[in-house]
Amino acid sequence: MAREDDLRSQALTKPAFSETQASALVESVFGLKVSTVRPLPSYDDQNFHVHVSRTRDTADGPTEYVLKISNTESSKTPELIEVQSHIIMFLGAAGFPTASVCRTKGDNLTSLVSVDNNSEITSYLVRLLTYLPGRPIAEIPIGPQLLYEIGVLAAKLDKTLEKFHHPKLSCLRRENFIWNLKNVPRLENYLCALGQSRNREIVTQVIRLFKDEVLTKLSHFRECVNHGDLNDHNILVEASKSGSGGTAYQVSGILDFGDMSYGYYVFEVAITITYMMIESKSPLHVGGHVLAGFESVIPLTPVERGALFLLVCGRFCQSLVIAAHSCRLHPENTEYLMITAKTGWKHLQRMFDMGQKAVEEIWFQTARSYDSGISM
Numbered sequence: 001m002a003r004e005d006d007l008r009s010q011a012l013t014k015p016a017f018s019e020t021q022a023s024a025l026v027e028s029v030f031g032l033k034v035s036t037v038r039p040l041p042s043y044d045d046q047n048f049h050v051h052v053s054r055t056r057d058t059a060d061g062p063t064e065y066v067l068k069i070s071n072t073e074s075s076k077t078p079e080l081i082e083v084q085s086h087i088i089m090f091l092g093a094a095g096f097p098t099a100s101v102c103r104t105k106g107d108n109l110t111s112l113v114s115v116d117n118n119s120e121i122t123s124y125l126v127r128l129l130t131y132l133p134g135r136p137i138a139e140i141p142i143g144p145q146l147l148y149e150i151g152v153l154a155a156k157l158d159k160t161l162e163k164f165h166h167p168k169l170s171c172l173r174r175e176n177f178i179w180n181l182k183n184v185p186r187l188e189n190y191l192c193a194l195g196q197s198r199n200r201e202i203v204t205q206v207i208r209l210f211k212d213e214v215l216t217k218l219s220h221f222r223e224c225v226n227h228g229d230l231n232d233h234n235i236l237v238e239a240s241k242s243g244s245g246g247t248a249y250q251v252s253g254i255l256d257f258g259d260m261s262y263g264y265y266v267f268e269v270a271i272t273i274t275y276m277m278i279e280s281k282s283p284l285h286v287g288g289h290v291l292a293g294f295e296s297v298i299p300l301t302p303v304e305r306g307a308l309f310l311l312v313c314g315r316f317c318q319s320l321v322i323a324a325h326s327c328r329l330h331p332e333n334t335e336y337l338m339i340t341a342k343t344g345w346k347h348l349q350r351m352f353d354m355g356q357k358a359v360e361e362i363w364f365q366t367a368r369s370y371d372s373g374i375s376m
Helices: 004-010 019-030 078-093 144-163 181-194 198-213 215-220 265-278 283-295 302-329 331-337 341-354 356-369
Strands: 034-040 046-052 064-069 111-117 120-130 223-226 235-241 247-254 261-264
Touching: 019 034, 019 046, 019 064, 019 111, 019 120, 078 120, 078 144, 144 223, 144 235, 144 247, 144 265, 144 283, 181 198, 181 215, 181 265, 181 302, 198 215, 198 302, 198 341, 215 302, 223 265, 261 265, 265 283, 265 302, 265 341, 283 302, 283 341, 283 356, 302 341, 302 356, 341 356
Parallel strands: none
Antiparallel strands: 034 046, 046 064, 064 120, 111 120, 223 261, 235 247
C-alpha cells in the first residue's frame, strides 16, 4: 500500500502559479505581450488561457494561447515532454487538428523555470501552445455518426504514429505509468480511497479478472503508441449545418498528449469507448459505434475483441479510483477530478451486473449494423 507520507508528497507536485505570474512567464519566456489570462481546469498540471496583444513582430500570429506548466514530477522528464511536443507537431503536419507548439525566445520548445517556494527551489517545465477553437464534446449531444467518426479518429491517430520517429521515442515505454491501461492491477495501492463499499468490491473483481484474462494475453495484442486519453473534454468540435438542415459536428481539436505511452491498438479504442460513455444517454450502445469507426481503419483480431469488455471496465476503474485518491490530495480540485465519477460508477456497475456476454452482444451487433449500411 502507498504510505500516507508518499501521498502527501505527491500533493506538492501540482504548480500553483497566480495569473500575474503566468502572464509574466509568457512575456519573459516567449516574448509576447499579454492582455488577459485566466486559469483552465487541469488534473495535475496547471493551464492558462492567454490572450496576447498584437505587435509589429506578431501582427500575423495568433492571439490566443494555452500556457502549460508541468507538475514537478513531469518536469523531471524533459525528454518525455519533448517527444510529446514533437508528436503534436507531427500530427498537425499530417492533417490532425492539433495545436501549434510555440518556441521560446531562445528557440526551444520548453523552458525550465525555477521558483523559490519557502526557501526550497522548485523547477517547472513551461510550454506555450496555440489555443484551439471549439467546444468539448462533453457539452453537446453526441450521436452515432460523431461517435463513429471519433472511432475513426482514434484509429487514424494510432496508425499515423507508426510513421513517427524520434531519437528519444523509447521514453514512451512508461512501464510504471499509472494511466497505462495494462497497469490496472496497480490500483490495488489506492483502494483505501474507496472505503468499504460496493464500488470497492467491483474494482477488486475487475482487477482479479484483468490479471487472469487480459495480462495473460498482452503478447497477442498489436503494439502501438497510444494517445491514451481521448476523453470527452480532450476532443473539441465545431458545429455546421447538415444536409438535412440540422446541426452536425466536426472534430476541431485534439488536446492533452500528456498520457501518451506505448500500448496497443485495442487500448486506444477501449479508452475512447469508456470516455464516450460518460455523457451519453445510451451508454451501452456507444461501444458499438466507436468500435465500428475504429475497425473501419484497424480491424481488431478476435483476441483483441475478446479483451475489450474488461479493458473498458479497467479504464473506468482507473479513472474512478485515481480520481477518488486525487480528491484526498487536492480537495480544492474536486469538481474537476470527479467529472467521470458523476456517471462513471453507474456505468461500471451496470456493465458489470449485465456481464461480458450481454454487453459484447450489444456492442458487436451495433458495429455489425454498419456493414449493412444501417447504423443502430
